[in-house]
Amino acid sequence: MHVRVCELHVAHLRYGPGYLRPAGAADAELVVRWALAFTSGCGLRDRPEQVAEGARRRVAIGDIFLWDDGRPVSMAARTRPTRHGISVGHVYTPPELRGRGYATACVAALSQHLLDSGYGFWTLFTDLANPTSNHIYQ
Amino acid sequence: MPITAYPAAAFLRDVQALLEREAANNLMLGLALRLAQLPAPAENLPYLAAVHDDEGIAIAALMTWPHNLAVYSDWSARRVAGPSAAGPARARFPGARRPRAGGLRPRLC
Numbered sequence: 098m099h100v101r102v103c104e105l106h107v108a109h110l111r112y113g114p115g116y117l118r119p120a121g122a123a124d125a126e127l128v129v130r131w132a133l134a135f136t137s138g139c140g141l142r143d144r145p146e147q148v149a150e151g152a153r154r155r156v157a158i159g160d161i162f163l164w165d166d167g168r169p170v171s172m173a174a175r176t177r178p179t180r181h182g183i184s185v186g187h188v189y190t191p192p193e194l195r196g197r198g199y200a201t202a203c204v205a206a207l208s209q210h211l212l213d214s215g216y217g218f219w220t221l222f223t224d225l226a227n228p229t230s231n232h233i234y235q
Numbered sequence: 236m237p238i239t240a241y242p243a244a245a246f247l248r249d250v251q252a253l254l255e256r257e258a259a260n261n262l263m264l265g266l267a268l269r270l271a272q273l274p275a276p277a278e279n280l281p282y283l284a285a286v287h288d289d290e291g292i293a294i295a296a297l298m299t300w301p302h303n304l305a306v307y308s309d310w311s312a313r314r315v316a317g318p319s320a321a322g323p324a325r326a327r328f329p330g331a332r333r334p335r336a337g338g339l340r341p342r343l344c
Contacts, residue, residue, distance in 0.1 A: 104258035142301040147279075177265025179257050184265060220261045 104182075105208060106218045113198040115166030117206035124169060125156045131172055135189040139224065161187070162210075164203035171199035173207045181217040188221075236288050243270035246283040250295040253285075254307060263297045263305050275299070 120128050132152035136143050143151075155161045155174055164171040171194070174187040185207060190200045204221075211219050241249065247267050254260040267283060275281050279300055286294035286308075298304040 102259065102261070144301075177261060177269060179261055179264045179268060182257055182261060184261050218258055220258050222262075 102220055102222055104218055104220050106212075112202040112206060113166075115164050115170065115199065115202060117162055117203060117210065118165055119159050120156045120161040120163050120169075120172070122156070124161075124163060125153050127169060128152045128156050128161050128163075128172060131189045131191070132187060134191070135187055138189075162203065162207050164199050164206070166199065170194045170197075171203040173200075173203045175207065175211060178216070183211055183216045183219050185211070185219055185221045236286050236293060238284055238286050241283045241285065243267050243274070243281075243283060246285070246295075246297070247271060250285050250292055253292050253295055253309070260307060263295060263307060266297055266299060266305075270299075
């Protein structure tokens with residue numbers, strides 16, 4: 098996989114319907130399913146049990162965020178903080194909910210939240226072969 | 236050129252100057268910081284290492300199984316064969332990274 102690392106300092110505040118919220122304990126198994134689908138879709142080699150354990154841990158420490166439009170429709174995670182920045186990853190929308198701007202809204206809202214929290218920038222990796230994910234971050 | 240394997244805290248102490256471009260090196264820095272705070276389980280130990288030359292740390296590398304080995308050097312400033320060096324023994328290094336001319340271009344989201 099060829100990836101691009103993006104460094105972003107602002108968020109484009111153009112959200113569709115819904116709102117960002119941290120994933121809670123009641124969302125944990127949904128997040129596990131989405132994390133497994135994300136990992137598989139990206140061709141990553143992580144063991145499923147490792148992915149599931151990591152997803153539950155991330156939910157417990159508040160690192161997973163959901164875009165909620167009456168129900169969770171997209172997710173993104175904050176990860177790997179450094180001295181001045183932080184990364185966003187695990188951006189996933191189920192196939193049946195794609196094409197509605199949910200991931201764009203989720204990432205934009207999370208990035209604004211991170212910048213408001215004091216981080217000077219945020220970064221993410223995109224798969225250069227995935228035009229959708231690259232489009233979101235342009 | 237000797238290779239030194241490190242625990243996470245010592246890796247950060249020694250390679251942080253090489254990884255000064257924080258955004259470009261967010262993967263290696265972020266993983267090392269996390270490992271320094273939350274050590275990996277014994278059955279899944281990460282690999283953190285640096286290659287030294289006469290000028291100091293020439294290459295930093297970090298691998299958390301099952302992901303690729305991430306390798307970083309400011310190839311342009313050192314006499315180190317980078318991942319795109321021409322030659323019959325040219326090798327492919329998944330995860331190998333280097334600065335691009337002009338550096339990272341900030342993008343709007």
